[in-house]
Amino acid sequence: MxxxxxxxxxxxxxxxxxxxxxxxxxxxxxxxxxxxxxxxxxxxxxxxxxxxxxxxxxxxxxxxxxxxxxxxxxxxxxxxxxxxxxxxxxxxRERKVYIVFGAPLSGKNTYVKQEARRGDIVVDMDYLYQAVSMLPSFDKPDNLFTNVKGIYNLLIDNIKTRYGRWNNAWIIGGFADRYRREKLAVDLGAELIFCEASKEECLARLELDEDRKYRKNEWKQYIEKWFTRFTP
Ligand SMILES: [Zn+2]
Ligand SMILES: [Zn+2]
Structure with a gap:
């Protein structure tokens, strides 16, 4: 591996x-x-x-x-x-599980989009929010969190028990905390993939991002928060 x-x-x-x-x-x-x-x-x-x-x-x-x-x-x-x-x-190949982590706007989705193949399972909180809210991406009402997290946990459990016929699994998230992500990797038998990007790069991408145009301050905070919490 x-x-x-x-x-x-x-x-x-x-x-x-x-x-x-x-x-x-x-x-x-x-x-x-x-x-x-x-x-x-x-x-x-x-x-x-x-x-x-x-x-x-x-x-x-x-x-x-x-x-x-x-x-x-x-x-x-x-x-x-x-x-x-x-x-x-x-x-x-045998099926593999990957945890793709990094700051908001560090390129995690682009990475997975490039690497995943048809028939792979992809778990991402943002997409799950969209699936149950019909809202545009990146608009995530707090009151839906419990239900979205419930679906997320179910999928994580499916991956852990290798339930279903997916090929490879990709879990996308910030996972700033080293202990938490390493524990999850061990629990799932997963490989960690770090999308490395500096805070300046993430902020620069935010400036150019069409989808987040009207939520810049909110996303600036997400980026700041991730870098304060990150333990390499
Ligand atoms: Zn073609
Ligand atoms: Zn290729």
Whole structure:
């Protein structure tokens, strides 16, 4: 398991995320369209633009930047084509559980969106809030917390007991407290993946974020709070 941790650290790294965004920008045409390089479909949201390595990354080649950070070896694919591409390799892997943690706006969702495959289960409090409130994302009424947490706990329990037929499981959260996240990792047999970003980066992303435009102060506080609580 630890062998592949180096790959996940790479995909969570700043240098990879910066390159991915630069490639997306460079391959967006003058009309503002970004197309899947396999099927030609327009990819409407950049979170759905999967940067795929044509040469499969391994723990042995990941630190060779002429491979891992070489734009010529990176394809931008839609999620469908990316799933097909990986099924082609025919991995018969055992199911894995990952806890993806980091500050608000550190890129956790983007990371999971890139790494998860169709048939994986993803647990994220924000999405659960949306599922039961029909409110826009990031508007989370306090009075629903108990019910949302109830669903969350049920899913965590499903993952713990390996109940259901999901492939891999991804749990997204802040998990600033080291003791809490390490305990959960042990309980679930999960691997921890840290989305590292400085407070300045998170705040800068907040400035550019359309969804949170009218809730900037609230999210500034979430970011501040996470960095005060964080125990590495
Ligand atoms: Zn495609
Ligand atoms: Zn890929």
């Amino acid at each position: 630890a062998k592949y941790a180096v790959l996940r650290t790479f995909y969570a790294s700043q240098k990879w995320r910066t390159l991915r965004l630069a490639i997306i920008l460079a391959r967006t045409n003058k009309k503002g369209e970004l197309r899947c390089e396999k099927c030609g479909e327009i990819i409407t949201d950049t979170i759905n633009a999967i940067a795929h390595h044509k040469v499969e990354l391994t723990p042995e080649n990941v630190n060779d930047y002429s491979i891992s950070l070489n734009p010529d070896l990176i394809e931008i694919l839609c999620p469908d084509c990316h799933n097909k591409e990986h099924n082609r390799f025919g991995h018969s």
